[in-house]
Amino acid sequence: MSEKALQGIKVLDFTSVLAGPYCSMMLGNMGAEIYKVEKPQGDDSRTFGPHVGGMSTYFLSLNRGKKSIVCDTRSEQGKEAFKRLAAEVDILVENLKPGAMERMGLGYDTLKEINPRLIYVAVSGFGHSGPYSSRAAYDLIAQAMGGIISITGTPGEAPVRVGASVGDIMAGMFAAFGAVSALYQRVASGTGQKVDVAMLDSQIAMLENAIAKYSANGIVPQPIGLRHPVITPFDGFETKDGHIIVACGNDRLFRALCEVLDLESLPQDERFLTNALRTEHIDALTPIIAQTLRTNTTAHWMELLLAKNVPCGPINTIDKLFEDPQVAARNMLVEVEQPDVGKIKLAGNPVKMSPVEAADEVSHDPAPEIGSHTREVLIDLLGYSAEEAEAYMDSIGG
Numbered sequence: 001m002s003e004k005a006l007q008g009i010k011v012l013d014f015t016s017v018l019a020g021p022y023c024s025m026m027l028g029n030m031g032a033e034i035y036k037v038e039k040p041q042g043d044d045s046r047t048f049g050p051h052v053g054g055m056s057t058y059f060l061s062l063n064r065g066k067k068s069i070v071c072d073t074r075s076e077q078g079k080e081a082f083k084r085l086a087a088e089v090d091i092l093v094e095n096l097k098p099g100a101m102e103r104m105g106l107g108y109d110t111l112k113e114i115n116p117r118l119i120y121v122a123v124s125g126f127g128h129s130g131p132y133s134s135r136a137a138y139d140l141i142a143q144a145m146g147g148i149i150s151i152t153g154t155p156g157e158a159p160v161r162v163g164a165s166v167g168d169i170m171a172g173m174f175a176a177f178g179a180v181s182a183l184y185q186r187v188a189s190g191t192g193q194k195v196d197v198a199m200l201d202s203q204i205a206m207l208e209n210a211i212a213k214y215s216a217n218g219i220v221p222q223p224i225g226l227r228h229p230v231i232t233p234f235d236g237f238e239t240k241d242g243h244i245i246v247a248c249g250n251d252r253l254f255r256a257l258c259e260v261l262d263l264e265s266l267p268q269d270e271r272f273l274t275n276a277l278r279t280e281h282i283d284a285l286t287p288i289i290a291q292t293l294r295t296n297t298t299a300h301w302m303e304l305l306l307a308k309n310v311p312c313g314p315i316n317t318i319d320k321l322f323e324d325p326q327v328a329a330r331n332m333l334v335e336v337e338q339p340d341v342g343k344i345k346l347a348g349n350p351v352k353m354s355p356v357e358a359a360d361e362v363s364h365d366p367a368p369e370i371g372s373h374t375r376e377v378l379i380d381l382l383g384y385s386a387e388e389a390e391a392y393m394d395s396i397g398g
């Protein structure tokens with residue numbers, strides 16, 4: 001098998017729950033070796049349900065294929081082991097509150113003296129600068145303060161969070177991007193650097209035209225349900241047995257939609273001649289389209305619309321993804337054989353690279369038990385003697 005893009009890169013993963021583990025998972029998907037440092041009690045997410053065979057599936061979904069090392073950084077022995085690990089890796093990822101690593105004597109300024117080539121990735125709620133830096137944050141707080149909740153949901157109803165934890169996930173993605181960018185820069189400079197990624201910053205970065213729209217016209221964007229703010233029709237509609245998304249990004253597609261729906265007169269209506277006019281008169285246009293789409297099934301309309309190359313798609317529930325041939329063809333549900341759990345499917349790697357087999361296995365290694373690789377890493381990576389490793393294991397109760 002061809003090597004993956006990050007084959008040979010070593011990552012020290014000193015993170016918990018979601019944003020940090022998602023970052024290191026992305027690096028692991030591309031071939032990096034991930035050494036997950038856990039406190040003696042383990043990553044907090046090990047307690048999150050649902051549990052199967054004693055294993056948290058939440059933890060499993062983010063930590064498959066990583067090596068777990070127990071390290072009590074409150075003790076001098078643990079700090080020494082952590083420093084020795086930092087000396088051997090290319091990238092360190094942590095998601096503690098700013099200042100926490102420094103208080104333990106393990107901040108970037110200390111570790112870069114030990115390993116000048118170290119890329120130190122810090123993921124936090126508000127970043128390592130600014131007046132909110134010391135605040136704690138969770139996904140919901142980032143979504144709320146970053147503005148995305150204010151434009152999500154149905155007009156006139158209570159605020160709604162995005163269904164996935166985009167506050168954490170986007171920060172993890174930007175952190176992985178920052179890590180790889182710094183890795184590339186290190187090729188020329190020979191030295192590492194600190195990468196500072198905030199959940200709040202990441203939310204603002206993904207707001208796309210909402211920020212540009214307010215900046216241009218001073219109108220505060222509001223929730224508008226499924227529809228697009230400036231393209232019409234670009235919306236979700238009820239069918240006889242479910243819902244369908246129809247997205248007409250130009251006049252040609254609108255005409256094709258009207259042919260399928262037997263509404264050929266609509267494109268000649270002065271209210272609907274252009275996209276701008278259709279958006280202006282959306283309250284008149286949407287009920288006409290909706291009334292027709294309700295007369296038949298999603299599958300019926302999908303077949304006709306696809307034949308006319310009109311972009312469309314069903315609103316899938318999660319179970320439908322397990323049956324979708326496109327999801328299967330792209331290996332986006334991968335199988336993990338987890339001890340005491342059995343086979344379980346998890347989200348695959350969305351980044352496809354050539355040759356495909358280099359980064360896109362159908363199955364993956366399981367998530368580790370707490371500290372299951374501690375002895376191995378102490379001896380093989382850090383050069384501990386068997387006696388030193390045994391003394392360390394005794395000190396952590398292993």
